[in-house]
Amino acid sequence: MRRIKLLPEDRAKFRIKIPGARIPGAKFDKGNLTDADLSFANCSNASFRGADFLRANLKGTILRGADLTGAKNLTWGQLSKAIIDETTILPKELEQHAAE
């Protein structure tokens, strides 16, 4: 399938902005979520395996049951603003934080 095209000037502007979206079970595997706004989105049971969360806004994002295995550039600062529980699968480096 042919890929979509973005104008060079639009590449700097484009960000994923879906605050408040209800998208349980969505697949974001290996997705680039740099500067994305997922605030207050319901992403329960979503898959974010290997996704890049650089500067992503996760305030109030529901991540119950979400799979964050191998997520890149995801910090505890971002994750602490999201809603997670024991069913959320965290990247290895953040599991320790969650345990504390």
Add this chain to the structure above:
Amino acid sequence: MDAVAWSEVARNWAIVLGGGLGLALAFWRGLAASRQALASREQARLQRRDHATELFNRAVEQLADDRLEVRLSAIYTLRAVIVDFADFSLPVTEVLQAFLAERTAERSEETLGPDLAVIVEILLDASDQAATGRQSQV
């Protein structure tokens, strides 16, 4: 110089002038044809653009349809528009993001419908391209 020599000179000049005139005419016709081709190409481009605008408008209206197949068709149409017309990419992705953010908020389903899954795929494709573009600018 006798009359025969004069007539030869005159004939040679006539050949040179005729050849020059022919070349000028050929050049002028070539230029006109080239302008015509450019105008035709521009007109074809504008027609394709008008068609894309029409597709965009119709697809956006169909996004709110109750039937899944109509929504899916609208989403794939929008995708096709931005594969061919990069300048539609930002408006199309903004429409799709607004659709995701606004229209899904009231949903009660615990699974993602195929239409929403396709929107997520399109957004990830755009996001990947944006990130690649930003990296190449650094």
